[in-house]
Amino acid sequence: MHSRMLFTLICAAAVAFAQGGGGGNGGGRGNGPNPPLASLKTVTVPQPTGLGNYVQDEQALVVLGKALFWDMQAGSDGRTACATCHFHAGADHRLQNQLSGADVAVNQTLTAADFPFRKLANTGNNNSAVLSDKRQVAGSMGVVAGAFAGVAAGNAVDLSTAVAVQSQFAWNGVHVRQVTGRNTPSVINAVYNVRNFWDGRASSVFTGATPFGDSDRGLHAVVLRNGVLTREAVRMENASPASQAVGPALNAVEMSWAGRSWPELGRKLLSLTPLARQKVASTDSVLGQVANADGNGLRAEFSYRALVQAAFRPEYWESTAGVDGYTQAERNFGLFWGLAIQAYEATLLADDSRVDQFLEGQAGALTALEQQGLNTFRGGGSRCLNCHNGAETTAAGWTTVRLRAGNAATPTNAGFFRIGVQPIAQDAGLGAADDFGTPLFPANVAGAAGTFKAPSLRNVEFTGPYFHDGGQATLEQVLEFYDRDGDFPAGGNLGPGIGGIGLNGGARAAAVAFLKALSDDRVRFQRAPFDHPSLCVPNGHVETAPGQLAADGPYALDKWALVPEVGREGLAVPLQTFEELLQGIGNDGSRANTMTVTCRP
Numbered sequence: 001m002h003s004r005m006l007f008t009l010i011c012a013a014a015v016a017f018a019q020g021g022g023g024g025n026g027g028g029r030g031n032g033p034n035p036p037l038a039s040l041k042t043v044t045v046p047q048p049t050g051l052g053n054y055v056q057d058e059q060a061l062v063v064l065g066k067a068l069f070w071d072m073q074a075g076s077d078g079r080t081a082c083a084t085c086h087f088h089a090g091a092d093h094r095l096q097n098q099l100s101g102a103d104v105a106v107n108q109t110l111t112a113a114d115f116p117f118r119k120l121a122n123t124g125n126n127n128s129a130v131l132s133d134k135r136q137v138a139g140s141m142g143v144v145a146g147a148f149a150g151v152a153a154g155n156a157v158d159l160s161t162a163v164a165v166q167s168q169f170a171w172n173g174v175h176v177r178q179v180t181g182r183n184t185p186s187v188i189n190a191v192y193n194v195r196n197f198w199d200g201r202a203s204s205v206f207t208g209a210t211p212f213g214d215s216d217r218g219l220h221a222v223v224l225r226n227g228v229l230t231r232e233a234v235r236m237e238n239a240s241p242a243s244q245a246v247g248p249a250l251n252a253v254e255m256s257w258a259g260r261s262w263p264e265l266g267r268k269l270l271s272l273t274p275l276a277r278q279k280v281a282s283t284d285s286v287l288g289q290v291a292n293a294d295g296n297g298l299r300a301e302f303s304y305r306a307l308v309q310a311a312f313r314p315e316y317w318e319s320t321a322g323v324d325g326y327t328q329a330e331r332n333f334g335l336f337w338g339l340a341i342q343a344y345e346a347t348l349l350a351d352d353s354r355v356d357q358f359l360e361g362q363a364g365a366l367t368a369l370e371q372q373g374l375n376t377f378r379g380g381g382s383r384c385l386n387c388h389n390g391a392e393t394t395a396a397g398w399t400t401v402r403l404r405a406g407n408a409a410t411p412t413n414a415g416f417f418r419i420g421v422q423p424i425a426q427d428a429g430l431g432a433a434d435d436f437g438t439p440l441f442p443a444n445v446a447g448a449a450g451t452f453k454a455p456s457l458r459n460v461e462f463t464g465p466y467f468h469d470g471g472q473a474t475l476e477q478v479l480e481f482y483d484r485d486g487d488f489p490a491g492g493n494l495g496p497g498i499g500g501i502g503l504n505g506g507a508r509a510a511a512v513a514f515l516k517a518l519s520d521d522r523v524r525f526q527r528a529p530f531d532h533p534s535l536c537v538p539n540g541h542v543e544t545a546p547g548q549l550a551a552d553g554p555y556a557l558d559k560w561a562l563v564p565e566v567g568r569e570g571l572a573v574p575l576q577t578f579e580e581l582l583q584g585i586g587n588d589g590s591r592a593n594t595m596t597v598t599c600r601p
């Protein structure tokens with residue numbers, strides 16, 4: 001440890017990279033000092049360009065977006081919402097059947113002993129003996145595999161044809177829910193990311209149907225002008241959340257049976273009452289005004305069709321003529337979906353943590369230990385500000401990107417770094433290509449290999465497990481990871497900016513205290529704007545005996561856990577952290593979302 005501290009001092013002057021913040025190897029971004037930490041209230045929320053061409057009522061757009069995000073009817077199984085994986089501080093802390101990868105048995109339950117996934121003889125030395133190393137990812141359960149075969153109007157469950165029971169997400173001939181290949185990040189503050197997803201593939205340019213920005217040249221909107229329906233291209237900047245949102249809805253692991261299209265999802269949802277199988281609090285900050293008096297879903301007059309018509313300009317939905325067998329509104333559903341969800345996410349701003357208050361000048365907002373942690377975080381020895389800089393606590397936020405590149409419509413690698421969470425060969429991150437074959441960072445594909453987006457650190461207390469592989473359960477483990485300068489030191493897995501970090505036990509403890517002060521109490525207690533409808537989430541599968549899955553036809557029987565509805569005033573008890581869930585702390589009712597109450601979807 002001491003030799004490394006010394007190394008840090010000697011090399012401090014040589015770390016020119018600390019001034020770059022661009023990540024990757026030679027991303028070609030301009031140099032200059034990193035923007036300082038600041039209150040997030042100082043950052044303007046990005047607004048998609050040209051929104052008024054499509055939208056006539058932005059408040060109605062938020063109502064639509066919140067309903068779509070939380071609605072279980074959106075999934076092909078009629079049970080999987082965006083929120084199914086983003087219900088807990090915008091992320092997911094479930095434990096059972098959450099693993100994907102080579103070393104995984106289906107329906108495993110995570111325990112504290114599983115973390116970190118790579119165990120070393122000396123946690124301070126990334127060259128010390130490897131005690132165990134699991135090729136696995138703590139992701140999120142999505143849908144069982146299915147082939148899409150159409151929708152039946154008024155029915156939330158899509159039609160499907162059986163598919164072969166494939167190896168990884170099946171056991172003894174029954175399908176289990178598939179699990180994502182990466183850990184679920186939070187949707188809170190995601191609107192501040194110039195590019196979304198760990199690998200940045202959700203472009204800041206939204207084109208109406210896929211996440212991939214300018215690499216998708218399709219004409220994805222149909223507009224009525226002078227009585228004539230015309231196909232047109234959509235191209236809006238500052239719109240990564242919209243680009244992101246059109247990914248999962250049709251994804252055959254997350255929400256959809258394979259082969260579903262936007263018009264088909266539109267056809268289903270436009271025939272349904274929003275949130276029909278879920279409870280909405282009459283005091284919900286957005287949905288309360290349109291909720292049913294009996295608490296079940298929205299009132300009949302606020303159907304999805306009505307919400308779309310309130311939010312969007314008539315030239316995008318009013319035609320009664322068919323387009324390829326679909327109505328105009330069905331054809332434009334990807335556009336509606338993306339813009340509505342971005343508008344909702346643009347309300348999920350957690351900018352009032354005690355750190356924000358302290359940076360605004362309230363000296364008493366942080367304890368002495370937290371201030372010490374802030375100094376550690378800002379100090380040269382930790383290197384945190386190489387990558388987690390600006391008010392967003394990430395160089396992938398608008399503040400740093402504008403400073404470096406000016407124009408974020410060009411794919412940027414600002415904020416993407418290779419820190420040795422996994423070997424490059426395991427996951428190429430920003431070095432991969434999108435579904436059209438376009439590299440995610442065309443300017444330097446090789447340099448981008450194995451780099452991932454530095455996430456925002458606000459509310460990180462509640463968003464474990466950590467990193468894109470979900471391989472660390474606690475913030476202490478994350479700080480130990482940094483103290484040893486990351487894992488997998490051989491083979492180029494450690495890029496610029498990660499070397500020479502020195503954090504003794506005291507510095508780590510202070511840094512953890514600081515990271516926990518980045519929580520916004522409105523998130524902690526689920527107060528507006530973080531209040532929400534109820535949700536029934538799958539929580540692993542039923543086993544009749546250890547390793548023996550109970551079958552429900554071709555599918556493994558689900559266990560379900562209730563996430564109760566919360567109104568604008570929030571709850572009296574805080575969210576449970578991932579660490580607490582692992583240890584069963586708070587299951588006595590002193591924490592929220594403990595996954596202990598069952599439900600039937």
Ligand code: HEC
Pocket residue numbers: 069080081082083084085086139140141142143180181182183184185186187190193195196197198199241244245246247248249253254255341455
């Ligand atoms: C089955 C679980 C699951 C569902 C359902 C799901 N997500 Fe996610 N979400 C994830 C995972 C896993 C990632 C990270 C994937 C990656 O980066 O490759 C992610 C990433 C994101 C991000 C990026 C955040 C960041 O910092 O980069 C946003 C925003 C998001 N999801 C919103 C949504 C929306 C909106 C929906 C519904 C349309 C949705 N998610 C549905 C699991 C899910």
Ligand code: HEC
Pocket residue numbers: 185377382383384385386387388416417418419421452453454455457460463465466467468469475478482496497498501511515
């Ligand atoms: C070289 C750039 C770099 C440096 C230096 C760095 N980080 Fe990170 N940080 C990242 C990246 C990139 C990720 C995501 C890595 C991944 O999952 O592959 C990350 C992830 C994290 C996470 C996990 C967040 C989550 O939601 O999973 C925490 C916590 C964190 N960093 C805190 C810190 C602290 C504290 C420091 C200083 C001791 C620090 N980081 C230094 C780039 C960096």
